[in-house]
Amino acid sequence: MADSVxxxxxxxxxxxxxxxxxxxxxxxxxxxxxxxxxVIRRVSVAMYEGEINMVIHANGGTADVNVFxxxxxxxLKDNGPGIADVRLAxxxxxxxxxxxxxxxxxxxxxxxxxxxRYTDDMRIESEVGRGTTIYMTVxx
Amino acid sequence: xxxxxxxxxxEAEVLCGEENLDGxxxxxxxxxxxxxxxxxxxxxxxxxxGLCNPQVVRTAEMxxxxxxxxxxxxxxxxxxxxxxxxxxxxxLATNERMYVACGMLYQCGLSGGSFLxx
Ligand SMILES: Nc1ncnc2c1ncn2[C@@H]1O[C@H](COP(=O)(O)OP(=O)(O)O)[C@@H](O)[C@H]1O
Ligand SMILES: [Mg+2]
Numbered sequence: 001m002a003d004s005v006x007x008x009x010x011x012x013x014x015x016x017x018x019x020x021x022x023x024x025x026x027x028x029x030x031x032x033x034x035x036x037x038x039v040i041r042r043v044s045v046a047m048y049e050g051e052i053n054m055v056i057h058a059n060g061g062t063a064d065v066n067v068f069x070x071x072x073x074x075x076l077k078d079n080g081p082g083i084a085d086v087r088l089a090x091x092x093x094x095x096x097x098x099x100x101x102x103x104x105x106x107x108x109x110x111x112x113x114x115x116x117r118y119t120d121d122m123r124i125e126s127e128v129g130r131g132t133t134i135y136m137t138v139x140x
Numbered sequence: 141x142x143x144x145x146x147x148x149x150x151e152a153e154v155l156c157g158e159e160n161l162d163g164x165x166x167x168x169x170x171x172x173x174x175x176x177x178x179x180x181x182x183x184x185x186x187x188x189x190g191l192c193n194p195q196v197v198r199t200a201e202m203x204x205x206x207x208x209x210x211x212x213x214x215x216x217x218x219x220x221x222x223x224x225x226x227x228x229x230x231x232l233a234t235n236e237r238m239y240v241a242c243g244m245l246y247q248c249g250l251s252g253g254s255f256l257x258x
Contacts, residue, residue, distance in 0.1 A: 017219075020198040024227075027202070037204070045178050045202050052195070105191045105199070110175035117179070 005033075005067045011051055011078075013060025016104065022063050023048035033067065035140065042118040043072050043138045049111040050076040050134055056101050057081070058132060071120075072138045079131040086124050090116065141165060141250050143207050143230050146186065149244055150234035152209065155221050157230030163206050167253025170242040174199040180255045181205070188241055192216040197223040206230060211238045 007029065009022035027044040035043075047063065054061040058080020066073040083089045090112050097107030116122050119136040126132040144161040147154055154161065168186035171177050177187065177199050185206040189196055192214050200208050207230040210216060215233050224231045234241055246252070 017194050020195060024198060024201060041202070041204065048198065048202050049175070049178060104193050105172055105174035105189075105195055108173045108175045110173075110179050114175060114179050 003068065007065045007067075009063040009065075011054050011060045011063055013055055013058065013078075016055055016101075019052050019055040020048050023051055026065055030067070030072070035072075039072070039138060039140055043074065046115045046118045046122075046136050046138070047074050047076070049114050050074070050136070052106055053111050054078045054080070056097055056106065061131075068140075070140050072140065074119075074134075074136045074138075076134045076136075077131070078133075082128040082130055082132055083124065083126040084128050086126060090124075141245075141248065143186075143232075145248075146207065146209065146245060146250070147232050149248055150209065150232065150236055150241055152232035152234040153215075155215070155231040155233055156225040157207075157228065160206065160228060160230050163230070165206055165250070167251045168242070168245060169252070170238055172238075177203060182254055182256045184253045186245075186250065188238065188245075190214065190238055192220060194220050194223055196220070197227065197229065200224075200229055201227045207232065209234060209241060211236055211241050 023044050030040045058078035061078030064075040088094055092113045093109040095107050095109035101107040120139045121137040123135045143163050165185040167184045169181055169184040170188040172190050181203045187200045187205050188209040190211050209232045213235040
């Protein structure tokens with residue numbers, strides 16, 4: 001058996017309606033692979049928040065999920081505006097989301113903190129004007 | 141409490157998931173901020189909300205919730221109902237407002253449950 005199983009998704013940046021489809025798909029795949037409900041929820045929620053962020057803040061991107069027996073790695077990559085101050089962005093309640101996003105139920109500044117909370121490791125690489133890559137790991 | 145009972149109490153219309161109306165649920169969450177649902181929900185199986193977009197369904201699905209109640213007489217677009225149907229989630233629509241809907245269910249024994257992260 002291979003070391004890991006890999007899934008790749010393109011996240012459409014123009015479509016708030018479809019945001020989250022990749023995370024729903026991953027949730028189904030992990031269920032078929034018989035991971036525990038807790039692991040499945042942590043992976044899918046962290047990925048979902050990241051997916052939403054790529055759509056509302058970065059005009060889309062890609063998501064790669066690498067499933068190992070002992071851990072699941074998620075890499076979210078975009079070529080959006082980047083995050084100038086990552087520490088500030090990580091604070092609960094900090095958000096630059098516009099009001100129309102808030103009226104859809106997002107933009108409370110809880111996304112990045114949620115991603116951190118649900119994963120065992122999270123690393124953000126971001127360059128203003130170039131984009132953002134977020135690496136997350138959930139241990140099984 | 142059976143989901144069917146929620147529909148009766150709120151005089152709600154069942155928009156999808158008829159086959160799951162006999163499912164038992166024990167606690168609920170009333171919320172319009174989806175990130176809060178994603179942060180705090182633990183075992184709450186019912187989401188009561190005033191929002192009607194597809195992300196409400198995906199959020200409920202992420203948290204393994206079984207029933208969504210749309211308040212204030214809002215009927216979500218068909219694609220939203222279809223998403224919920226695919227996910228096996230019961231969708232109810234009631235004319236009650238958020239505060240009243242939550243109050244009625246709480247009074248009849250549907251608790252707030254315990255939450256993650258305080
Ligand atoms: N992929 C991204 N590209 C650019 N900026 C981002 C990205 N993700 C998050 N941000 C910035 O970090 C802030 C906080 O993100 P988050 O905690 O998810 O809150 P919210 O999405 O509700 O604003 C965002 O408002 C935005 O300014
Ligand atoms: Mg966010």
